[in-house]
Amino acid sequence: NAGVTQTPKFRVLKTGQSMTLLCAQDMNHEYMYWYRQDPGMGLRLIHYSVGEGTTAKGEVPDGYNVSRLKKQNFLLGLESAAPSQTSVYFCASSLDSYEQYFGPGTRLTVT
Amino acid sequence: AQKITQTQPGMFVQEKEAVTLDCTYDTSDQSYGLFWYKQPSSGEMIFLIYQGSYDEQNATEGRYSLNFQKARKSANLVISASQLGDSAMYFCAMRERAGFQKLVFGTGTRLLVSP
Numbered sequence: 206n207a208g209v210t211q212t213p214k215f216r217v218l219k220t221g222q223s224m225t226l227l228c229a230q231d232m233n234h235e236y237m238y239w240y241r242q243d244p245g246m247g248l249r250l251i252h253y254s255v256g257e258g259t260t261a262k263g264e265v266p267d268g269y270n271v272s273r274l275k276k277q278n279f280l281l282g283l284e285s286a287a288p289s290q291t292s293v294y295f296c297a298s299s300l301d302s303y304e305q306y307f308g309p310g311t312r313l314t315v316t
Numbered sequence: 317a318q319k320i321t322q323t324q325p326g327m328f329v330q331e332k333e334a335v336t337l338d339c340t341y342d343t344s345d346q347s348y349g350l351f352w353y354k355q356p357s358s359g360e361m362i363f364l365i366y367q368g369s370y371d372e373q374n375a376t377e378g379r380y381s382l383n384f385q386k387a388r389k390s391a392n393l394v395i396s397a398s399q400l401g402d403s404a405m406y407f408c409a410m411r412e413r414a415g416f417q418k419l420v421f422g423t424g425t426r427l428l429v430s431p
Contacts, residue, residue, distance in 0.1 A: 247407060247421035307361035
């Protein structure tokens, strides 16, 4: 039981490049989330999903897209990376309205 | 308007002493949930404790307890008998009923436990 895993752990992009972050959970959770963490700002919700095939915008969705084609996976895409997207990205999943289980994070630098 | 306020950027405590980390929240919902997460230097987010707005008793989990004062809209985390391994960032978060599963986080408090 791996819980929530994220790929990759680290990535450096040039401005304008694209990439996809993969989140996978093996707990059969319905709900999945993508957050970003910036210094001094806590975690902010980017997008979330309440089930396979559904996605919704969070607090800071601009510049990101997501897909939930399979229940266990939640992908976060950056189509044209900008330096403002330099951050640590966390994926989380939850079964209900209580505890969210977090992945280890992905540190992304855009130069 | 800021939903979760953590006014202590940093706190220091000696080993074996108790420490309180402050959290105030703002919501017009009657049904909501309050969470505390720990983030050690390794970066992962670790769930510590949960308090529902209708829970009459303060939540406790081992050395962690949540001092929930609904009228004051505060949900302070109390760590008893601090250990060196408690040194970390601590985040308070809230789930509003209207926001369904979404969590709103505070900016965190860095706790340093000294020997």
